[in-house]
Amino acid sequence: MSNLKALWDYQGAEIELENYEKALRNTETRKKLVQQQQIFQNNQHKLKQLEQESVLLQNKLSEAAGQVEILKKQMKSKKEEIAEIADYDLEDLFLEDVREMIKECENIKSAVELNKRKVVEVMHRLEKSEGEIKETLVKMSNAKKLFDQLKEAHTKELEAGKDDLEKLRANVAKAAKGVDAALMEKYKQIKQHRPNPMAKLVGDRCEGCKMQLPSGVLQSLKVEGNVVECENCGRILYVVEE
Ligand SMILES: [Zn+2]
Structure with missing residues (x-):
């Protein structure tokens, strides 16, 4: 047998081995496996974003709650001022002062309303975010479950192909022996x-x-x-x- 014929046979054995290896790597099970891995990773990424968003919302919530506390204190001191006026005689009272007080009270009241609305809105968004976090976790757990099942099935596939693979590798090694080194x-x-x-x-x-x-x-x-x-x-x- 000529050297070229031996090399040609070697290439044939190599192609057979490579095709078999490729087929083992590209089974339906393996494709589904990769798909579940992708789904898991996508949801993992989403979860991180949702958690970051949740932290931001928590911060906003405590900020608004802190604001309400400050306003409550302001309202309290305003009430104390009003209580003082309650004892004044009519001659001692200035209309401008009373008007100013009314304005200040109204300002505090609308600021409280604004912060209350903010709190409600943030709470609503937090609830939504928490719902999405739960949903994402369920998706991740489902993907992980499927991934594990498919991984097991794929391991069996690889296991089943092991003998054939060994035979094809032996063929390649045997064919190589007939080929000149250069x-x-x-x-x-x-x-x-x-x-x-x-x-x-x-x-x-x-x-x-x-x-x-x-x-x-x-x-x-x-x-x-x-x-x-x-x-x-x-x-x-x-x-x-x-
Ligand atoms: Zn050519």
């Missing part, structure tokens, strides 16, 4: 940038890139023992032996 080196170099480093000659074309080969190359291919690469794609050309 030729194998060349093959591996080409493989770094071409999926299948060896291509058949079909008519006067390279099967790898479908390009027509010049007559000089075709001539060179006829010489026994020559290793010829396609000028276009760089693959080692193989003339099928009759």
Whole structure:
């Protein structure tokens, strides 16, 4: 058997192994597994955002509550002032002072109303946020449950393919033994940038890139023992032996 035929057989064994490995990696179970992983991660990300939002809302809530406390104190001191006036005689009372007091009371009252509305609004948003957090956690837990089930199923798939995989690996190792070391080196170099480093000659074309080969190359291919690469794609050309 010529060296090129041995290399061609080696490539065949390698392709078979690679296809099998690829099929094991791309089962429906594995695809679903990746999908659940994605769902979990998306919800995890959402949860972080919701938690950050929740902290901001809590801060707003305590800010508004603190504001209400301050206003209550102001209202209290205003009431004390009013209680003093209650004892005044009519002559001692200035209309401007009374008007000013009424204005101040009204201001405090509307500020309290505003903060109350703020508190209600923030509470409402917090409730909504908490609902979403719960929902997200449920989604995460469902995804995790499915992921674990699929992971187990996929492990079984891999386990079931182990023997075949071993056989195919053994085939590759066995085929490698028949190939000259320098030729194998060349093959591996080409493989770094071409999926299948060896291509058949079909008519006067390279099967790898479908390009027509010049007559000089075709001539060179006829010489026994020559290793010829396609000028276009760089693959080692193989003339099928009759
Ligand atoms: Zn080519």
